[in-house]
Amino acid sequence: MKKSTLILSLLLFASIVTVLYLAVDRYNIRSSSPNFEDQVILGEMTMMVLGNKQYQDIASKETVYAIKQGVSRFNGGDPASMATYVVSVVTDKQSYIFTCVDQACTDVSNRSWNYSRYIENDPVLPLDIVE
Known part of the structure; x- marks a missing residue:
């Protein structure tokens, strides 16, 4: 795998994890506010x-x-x-x-x-x- 493909894959994975974390966090706040x-x-x-x-x-x-x-x-x-x-x-x-x-x-x-x-x-x- 090329170095640039690996970097892009890691960035995509990190952004997906961040979006999922923020979605769950926002859901928890809305559930208790x-x-x-x-x-x-x-x-x-x-x-x-x-x-x-x-x-x-x-x-x-x-x-x-x-x-x-x-x-x-x-x-x-x-x-x-x-x-x-x-x-x-x-x-x-x-x-x-x-x-x-x-x-x-x-x-x-x-x-x-x-x-x-x-x-x-x-x-x-x-x-x-x-x-």
Whole structure:
């Protein structure tokens, strides 16, 4: 094989690998980033979380640092399910993950727990500084 053919083959292979990597990366970002419709749903869910008794119990016992919204379209069984939307309440002890209790999302409930970065790290914002 000629040297120029080998170089062109390597460039073609590298470009194909790069395009495939970028396509998969973009798909993953779109699968976990909320679009405008998702943001509206998550906004309403957040308001439901703030009025929920479970949240109020958590807020009375722990310091709430953040409320994060998320979406995951990797639900293979039913990608249009309301279970793809989550609202995480992040405290100094752990993260509480709220999801809809049914497909119509008539209410939200704390369905699972997760690690909180605030166990080992300080808040990012200077929350304790008073001017």
